[in-house]
Amino acid sequence: xxxxxxxxxxxxxxxxxxxxxxxxxxxxxxxGAGLNDEQLKALAAISTTRGPYKPGEAIYRMEDRFHxxxxxxxxxxxxxxxxxxxxxxxxxxxxxGEMFGVDAIGDSxxxxxxxxxxxxxxxxxxxxxxxxxxxxxPELQHKIFKLLGHQIRQINNNLVHNRxxxxxxxxxxxxxxxxxxxxxxxxEAGRFRLPISKGDIACYLGLRPESLSRALSKxxxxxxxxxxxKLIELVESETAFELAYK
Amino acid sequence: xxxxxxxxxxxxxxxxxxxxxxxxxxxxxxxGAGLNDEQLKALAAISTTRGPYKPGEAIYRMEDRFHxxxxxxxxxxxxxxxxxxxxxxxxxxxxxGEMFGVDAIGDSxxxxxxxxxxxxxxxxxxxxxxxxxxxxxPELQHKIFKLLGHQIRQINNNLVHNRxxxxxxxxxxxxxxxxxxxxxxxxEAGRFRLPISKGDIACYLGLRPESLSRALSKxxxxxxxxxxxKLIELVESETAFELAYK
DNA sequence: CGCTTGATTGAAGAAACTCAAGGAAGGTGG
DNA sequence: CCACCTTCCTTGAGTTTCTTCAATCAAGCG
Numbered sequence: 281x282x283x284x285x286x287x288x289x290x291x292x293x294x295x296x297x298x299x300x301x302x303x304x305x306x307x308x309x310x311x312g313a314g315l316n317d318e319q320l321k322a323l324a325a326i327s328t329t330r331g332p333y334k335p336g337e338a339i340y341r342m343e344d345r346f347h348x349x350x351x352x353x354x355x356x357x358x359x360x361x362x363x364x365x366x367x368x369x370x371x372x373x374x375x376x377g378e379m380f381g382v383d384a385i386g387d388s389x390x391x392x393x394x395x396x397x398x399x400x401x402x403x404x405x406x407x408x409x410x411x412x413x414x415x416x417x418p419e420l421q422h423k424i425f426k427l428l429g430h431q432i433r434q435i436n437n438n439l440v441h442n443r444x445x446x447x448x449x450x451x452x453x454x455x456x457x458x459x460x461x462x463x464x465x466x467x468e469a470g471r472f473r474l475p476i477s478k479g480d481i482a483c484y485l486g487l488r489p490e491s492l493s494r495a496l497s498k499x500x501x502x503x504x505x506x507x508x509x510k511l512i513e514l515v516e517s518e519t520a521f522e523l524a525y526k
Numbered sequence: 527x528x529x530x531x532x533x534x535x536x537x538x539x540x541x542x543x544x545x546x547x548x549x550x551x552x553x554x555x556x557x558g559a560g561l562n563d564e565q566l567k568a569l570a571a572i573s574t575t576r577g578p579y580k581p582g583e584a585i586y587r588m589e590d591r592f593h594x595x596x597x598x599x600x601x602x603x604x605x606x607x608x609x610x611x612x613x614x615x616x617x618x619x620x621x622x623g624e625m626f627g628v629d630a631i632g633d634s635x636x637x638x639x640x641x642x643x644x645x646x647x648x649x650x651x652x653x654x655x656x657x658x659x660x661x662x663x664p665e666l667q668h669k670i671f672k673l674l675g676h677q678i679r680q681i682n683n684n685l686v687h688n689r690x691x692x693x694x695x696x697x698x699x700x701x702x703x704x705x706x707x708x709x710x711x712x713x714e715a716g717r718f719r720l721p722i723s724k725g726d727i728a729c730y731l732g733l734r735p736e737s738l739s740r741a742l743s744k745x746x747x748x749x750x751x752x753x754x755x756k757l758i759e760l761v762e763s764e765t766a767f768e769l770a771y772k
Numbered sequence: 773c774g775c776t777t778g779a780t781t782g783a784a785g786a787a788a789c790t791c792a793a794g795g796a797a798g799g800t801g802g
Numbered sequence: 803c804c805a806c807c808t809t810c811c812t813t814g815a816g817t818t819t820c821t822t823c824a825a826t827c828a829a830g831c832g
Contacts, residue, residue, distance in 0.1 A: 369686055385675025415664050428674040429631025439685040440615055443732040486689040739812055
């Protein structure tokens with residue numbers, strides 16, 4: 281998508297001197313946020329920044345042994361698995377400041393692929409070391425527990441609450457959730473564009489690409505979104521909100 | 527459902543002297559399993575056994591402040607929330623040895639109701655104390671992290687992987703998953719009966735009661751399950767397995 | 773320039789839903 | 803003990819929604 285090499289926010293965790301976490305879009309979802317300098321330094325000592333991953337490149341694969349959690353620094357990541365029928369299933373999307381790989385905790389291997397959707401930098405947190413550090417820094421332990429709880433809530437909400445809804449509502453809920461989470465940069469007009477292919481969105485929402493396309497066309501006709509082929513923009517409005525939640 | 531007062535397995539956590547966890551049906555999902563006597567005693571010191579909850583009685587409600595995690599000792603629990611449209615949504619079921627309430631970690635309140643489906647005893651683990659104890663007992667911390675990871679995996683699998691499947695497969699996957707998890711006692715013939723109302727199952731699977739009923743009738747006609755009005759039994763077989771996974 | 777990939781649109785089909793009625797089981801009160 | 807009621811499950815008929823299949827179109831890339 282974006283071809284320009286991003287300026288990676290390496291310092292979010294890696295240096296510890298600057299707590300960039302506090303300026304992060306998804307502040308409360310970043311493990312380092314809220315720690316003091318000393319604690320941040322300890323966290324930085326076990327973490328490694330990796331990247332840039334090119335679009336389509338894997339950060340980990342389902343065959344890999346589980347060894348680390350990851351935090352998105354710049355870019356966007358999709359996590360996908362394979363259905364029993366053999367086709368791709370999108371488990372979730374992760375953006376700047378968000379942690380992924382947690383579903384493998386306690387398992388010997390990752391059970392899905394994590395793939396960059398655009399040029400992406402991540403911060404790797406070796407799990408053993410992280411767990412050990414949690415035993416020494418109560419604030420970090422607290423934070424990680426909190427993050428896990430949040431992730432469980434998130435998954436439940438996204439999956440349970442939109443299942444059974446008609447396609448259009450599912451789309452609007454998806455867009456609203458993304459909008460509220462503030463993980464995607466907005467343009468001047470307050471709109472944001474998705475770095476996710478429509479195929480992936482469809483898959484994540486449990487729809488066929490065709491069904492998503494139809495829903496998007498309809499929503500665009502109603503004026504609540506813009507739908508430019510490879511680009512979706514949410515037009516924030518009362519109408520949009522109502523379509524999502526009512 | 528069952529009217530006889532259950533013999534609660536209080537000692538699973540409460541006494542610590544006997545590590546009944548090791549004989550628990552869902553051994554790996556019980557926080558106490560794998561700890562030594564001293565550690566178990568510490569865990570027991572912060573935990574309280576509560577019950578019996580009568581069928582339909584709430585262990586916590588969505589209005590309640592989040593304060594504790596719970597482990598099912600005897601019985602069965604459903605966790606349900608409310609959709610934007612106002613009707614009930616079943617988030618999940620929990621059986622003997624399984625921990626619930628974790629989706630509220632890091633939140634100020636529970637966001638759903640936990641309701642006993644049959645006469646139920648639970649073990650309450652005050653979250654603050656548990657977290658504090660985790661900082662002192664690395665094995666416990668490890669265990670809790672593992673449990674949370676497992677729960678995230680579980681939710682993903684149950685929700686992502688059966689979405690989009692036809693009703694019959696959804697039912698079979700649900701039954702197989704339950705069967706494999708070994709959380710429900712089996713009768714002499716190796717079959718197990720569900721202490722869950724069909725309405726709740728339908729809701730959990732994202733189906734209308736009518737659709738579930740039709741699916742069950744069809745599966746019963748094919749001989750892979752028994753469907754006695756208030757009772758579903760899975761007839762373990764190669765056919766059943768294939769229907770679920772192929 | 774032609775090839776590939778992803779998005780769109782149309783028409784026909786299948787699956788689940790809604791609406792409605794009927795039936796079995798459990799609980800309550802006479 | 804039986805009648806009644808409520809609740810939950812079942813079954814049927816018609817409709818909505820999404821899917822499937824197929825063709826078209828646009829964009830990116832060799």
